[in-house]
Amino acid sequence: xxxxxxxxxxxxxxxxxxxxxxxxxxxxxxxxxxxxxxxxxxxxxxxxxxxxxxxxxxxxxxxxxxxxxxxxxxxxxxxxxxxxxxxxxxxxxxxxxxxxxxxxxxxxxxxxxxxxxxxxxxxxxxxxxxxxxxxxxxxxxxxxxxxxxxxxxxxxxxxxxxxxxxxxxxxxxxxxxxxxxxxxxxxxxxxxxxxxxxxxxxxxxxxxxxxxxxxxxxxxxxxxxxxxxxxxxxxxxxxxxxxxxxxxxxxxxxxxxxxxxxxxxxxxxxxxxxxxxxxxxxxxxxxxxxxxxxxxxxxxxxxxxxxxxxxxxxxxxxxxxxxxxxxxxxxxxxxxxxxxxxxxxxxxxxxxxxxxxxxxxxxxxxxxxxxxxxxxxxxxxxxxxxxxxxxxxxxxxxxxxxxxxxxxxxxxxxxxxxxxxxxxxxxxxxxxxxxxxxxxxxxxxxxxxxxxxxxxxxxxxxxxxxxxxxxxxxxxxxxxxxxxxxxxxxxxxxxxxxxxxxxxxxxxxxxxxxxxxxxxxxxxxxxxxxxxxxxxxxxxxxxxxxxxxxxxxxxxxxxxxxxxxxxxxxxxxxxxxxxxxx
Ligand SMILES: Cc1ncc(COP(=O)(O)O)c(C=O)c1O
Numbered sequence: 001x002x003x004x005x006x007x008x009x010x011x012x013x014x015x016x017x018x019x020x021x022x023x024x025x026x027x028x029x030x031x032x033x034x035x036x037x038x039x040x041x042x043x044x045x046x047x048x049x050x051x052x053x054x055x056x057x058x059x060x061x062x063x064x065x066x067x068x069x070x071x072x073x074x075x076x077x078x079x080x081x082x083x084x085x086x087x088x089x090x091x092x093x094x095x096x097x098x099x100x101x102x103x104x105x106x107x108x109x110x111x112x113x114x115x116x117x118x119x120x121x122x123x124x125x126x127x128x129x130x131x132x133x134x135x136x137x138x139x140x141x142x143x144x145x146x147x148x149x150x151x152x153x154x155x156x157x158x159x160x161x162x163x164x165x166x167x168x169x170x171x172x173x174x175x176x177x178x179x180x181x182x183x184x185x186x187x188x189x190x191x192x193x194x195x196x197x198x199x200x201x202x203x204x205x206x207x208x209x210x211x212x213x214x215x216x217x218x219x220x221x222x223x224x225x226x227x228x229x230x231x232x233x234x235x236x237x238x239x240x241x242x243x244x245x246x247x248x249x250x251x252x253x254x255x256x257x258x259x260x261x262x263x264x265x266x267x268x269x270x271x272x273x274x275x276x277x278x279x280x281x282x283x284x285x286x287x288x289x290x291x292x293x294x295x296x297x298x299x300x301x302x303x304x305x306x307x308x309x310x311x312x313x314x315x316x317x318x319x320x321x322x323x324x325x326x327x328x329x330x331x332x333x334x335x336x337x338x339x340x341x342x343x344x345x346x347x348x349x350x351x352x353x354x355x356x357x358x359x360x361x362x363x364x365x366x367x368x369x370x371x372x373x374x375x376x377x378x379x380x381x382x383x384x385x386x387x388x389x390x391x392x393x394x395x396x397x398x399x400x401x402x403x404x405x406x407x408x409x410x411x412x413x414x415x416x417x418x419x420x421x422x423x424x425x426x427x428x429x430x431x432x433x434x435x436x437x438x439x440x441x442x443x444x445x446x447x448x449x450x451x452x453x454x455x456x457x458x459x460x461x462x463x464x465x466x467x468x469x470x471x472x473x474x475x476x477x478x479x480x481x482x483x484x485x486x487x488x489x490x491x492x493x494x495x496x497x498x499x500x501x502x503x504x505x506x507x508x509x510x511x512x513x514x515x516x517x518x519x520x521x522x523x524x525x526x527x528x529x530x531x532x533x534x535x536x537x538x539x540x541x542x543x544x545x546x547x548x549x550x551x552x553x554x555x556x557x558x559x560x561x562x563x564x565x566x567x568x569x570x571x572x573x574x575x576x577x578x579x580x581x582x
Contacts, residue, residue, distance in 0.1 A: 164522040165573065168360040168462060171425065171563035178417030185409045193387070195409030197416055198224050204419040205355070205370055213344035220348055220372055221379035224407035224415070225386055228334040228356025228369035233260035234382055234405060235330040235352040235371055236302065241266050245301035246292055246542075248327070250280045251531040252549035253306040257332045258532050261304070269300055270533045270543035276452060278552055279313035280305055286321045288544040303329045307336035307346050308529070309558065310362075310429070310461035311451060315341045315349050322350070330354065334369070337362040338426035338459040347372050357411075362425050362459055363418035365411040421563075426459050428563045432570055433460035436559065439574040445471035445581065449556075464528065465577075466555040469508050472582040479512035505534040508554050515557060517580040523573055528556035 172178050181197050190196060205222040225231050241247055243265030249258050251270045261268045271288055274281040285303070292300050303322055305313050322329045329350030333339070336346045337355050347353025353372035357365040373379040384390070389402025407415075418425075433450070440448040445468040451458040467473070480501050506512075507527045518525045531550055533543035559573060 165524060165560045165565060165569045167524045167526060167558060167560050168562040169564040170359050170364045170366075171421070173417050173421045175420070176417075177420045178414045181413030181416040182410055185413045190409040193226075193404075193406035193408050195412070197409045197412035198407055201365075201407070201412040201415040201419070202370070204416060205372075208419065208422065209345045209348050209372060212340055213348060217344070217348055219375055221374075221376055223371045223373060223379055223382045223386065224365075224412055225369045225371060225405045226407055227367055227405075228332075228354055228358065228361075229256040229260065230386070230403070230405040231334075231354040231356070231369040231371040232256060232304070232330070232332055233263055234385055234403065235354055236260055236264055236266075236304075237385060237403075238352055238371075238373070238378060238382055239302045239328050239330060241301050246296065246298075247302045247304060248285060248288060248292075248300045249304040249532070250306040250332075251533045251543065251545065252278055252308055252529060252552070253332070253532065254334070254529050255532070255535070255537075256334070257304055257306050258538070266301065268532070268538065268541050270538065270541055270545070272531070272533070272543070272545045272547070273308075273549045273552070274314065275548050275552070277311050277313055277456075278308045278449065278549070279311065280318060281546060281548065282314055282317035282321055284544050284546060285318060286324075289321070289325050289327070291544070292542075299325060300327055303327050303350075304332055305329060305350065306332045306334075307339055307458075309449075309464055310336045310339045310459040311449070312336065312339050312341040312346050312456040312458065315346070319349055328352075331372075333372075334358075335361070335461045336459060337461075338422065340457045342455065352378075357415060357418075362429065362461055363415065363422050365407065365415040365418070368407050368411050368415060370407075425563055429460045429561050430457075432561050432565055433458070433463050435567060435570045436463045436465070436574070439570070440465060443578060443581070444468075446577070460561060462558040463561045464556055464558050466552060467508070467510050467514065467557065469510070469555060471510050473510040473513040474517060474580045474582055476509045476513040478516050479509040480506075505530065505550065506554070507556070511555060511557055514577065514580060518573070518576055521572070521576045523576060524560060526558045528553050528558060 181200075185191060185195060185197055188196070202222045202224050205224075206220065209220060209222070210217045223234075225234065236247065241261065241264050245264075245266040246269050247261045247266050248271055249261060249268045250273065252273045258268050258270075269288055269292060271280050271285050273279055274283075289300060292298075303318070305315075305318055307313055319329065329352075331347045331350040331353040333345075333347035333353050334356035337357075339346050341349070347355060351374055355370040355372070357363055357368035357370070359366055371382055373382055383406070385400075385402050386405040387402065388404060389398060389400040391397040391399055437448045437450055440446050447466050447468075449464045449466065451460075483501050507515075511527065515525050515527070530553055531545075532538045533541070533545055534550060534553075560569065
């Protein structure tokens with residue numbers, strides 16, 4: 001039996017304390033005027049990780065919810081229009097069951113910030129989730145001795161300043177498709193790294209990529225794996241890369257494009273970028289191939305291309321060179337799900353293609369990836385390698401080294417749900433990109449990085465800008481003024497403590513000052529990937545550099561994108577950037 005308590009200042013303070021201590025407690029409380037059934041149901045469901053139920057008072061627009069042991073305040077704009085065809089409410093009458101269920105499906109992220117909720121008819125509504133401390137600090141705040149305040153609108157602007165805009169947050173389908181597939185996995189006891197969701201997700205992906213090109217793509221097959229990194233690794237294994245081999249790889253990338261080459265005892269041969277797409281420079285690629293053959297007497301074993309922030313590379317040129325020297329291509333399209341080159345999904349041009357479904361990608365399976373394979377035979381071999389390379393005996397017989405890289409059936413359920421909104425996600429990223437492009441068009445000293453029109457369509461996974469090195473930004477003295485205690489981005493909290501403030505290759509002062517200025521406004525931004533040939537771990541690796549990736553790295557910044565970023569957010573980001581330019 002749960003406790004039902006009256007909200008008091010003391011109780012709120014207690015809840016906040018517990019949230020700060022990171023404890024999780026199921027808290028139920030008595031909402032004034034809300035002793036009806038649906039309120040009770042809401043109270044019963046106030047628990048971490050569930051779909052967050054909401055309750056509204058119909059003449060006002062407040063909602064109280066409890067997430068992650070923390071009491072939060074949610075404010076809905078234009079709530080009365082939210083549910084098409086839903087029951088008409090008036091007065092203080094509570095939501096009836098249909099309506100309650102409709103609303104309860106929307107999962108609100110347990111963080112502070114502003115979120116969009118997509119309602120069934122596709123309209124976006126913004127939601128504000130505020131820190132309990134903010135609420136309690138409000139003078140005539142919402143929780144004075146058990147009373148919910150009615151004037152949250154008055155404080156909205158003040159509270160807006162606090163909300164965080166993340167670089168790229170996962171977004172779930174508004175119809176809750178992910179949960180349906182996950183529930184099915186549990187109901188059917190398919191909680192394993194194989195099962196109907198895995199097969200279904202692979203089929204969905206196969207269909208998605210085949211739609212983008214000619215008939216030849218219908219022969220491509222997809223294997224769902226535990227991560228994009230695993231897909232890079234298995235792609236290299238499938239191409240026969242082993243100790244002593246050389247593999248040509250792009251310098252300007254995330255480390256996961258390159259590390260698996262080292263896992264296999266092979267040597268990466270690092271290739272710099274061309275300035276149009278920021279991806280592998282075809283001229284440099286060919287020069288490197290010739291030089292490696294002259295130096296070692298043998299051809300590199302494979303080429304790993306990358307599509308930075310979703311931007312396709314100059315694929316015609318690269319593929320011509322690959323064919324000329326008969327070197328297979330592994331496309332690392334981890335960031336480029338949905339990006340097309342001449343109308344064809346990237347990842348399907350080479351022999352194998354990598355996709356990532358990490359939490360921040362175009363679609364997510366929480367963590368996951370896939371390898372696009374040339375045919376059924378290749379798929380079967382990759383699957384076999386991904387499941388410990390077991391031979392057909394009644395006991396465990398191993399004649400090759402295998403890996404535990406298969407995707408879980410639960411995660412694949414998320415993927416299946418995400419595939420129902422994949423095209424919406426891509427469209428939204430492209431929409432945000434357009435807004436940035438237009439807004440930065442007239443800003444001197446800032447250039448928005450855009451696709452080569454008519455040749456390619458980037459998914460614009462992240463939107464990126466470069467700041468002229470002569471551009472002056474406010475408070476440049478703050479840049480590199482003190483050590484960073486954690487990483488900027490996904491690995492936050494799980495990195496080695498920074499030894500020093502500077503390295504010998506870092507973003508310009510104006511870029512770091514802009515990042516800090518955005519952070520001060522709760523807007524997440526991030527420098528571009530640091531080129532691999534400037535990473536200490538790859539300093540002893542042969543590199544064919546032309547200075548392009550290094551100079552872009554020093555000037556560039558990634559900006560928030562994705563379905564959780566609204567048009568208003570983009571406006572706020574742009575205004576913050578403009579107001580920090582001197
Ligand atoms: C270019 C690139 N390759 C590979 C990966 C690895 O993917 P995952 O994080 O799913 O292992 C990532 C991203 O995270 C990436 O950006």
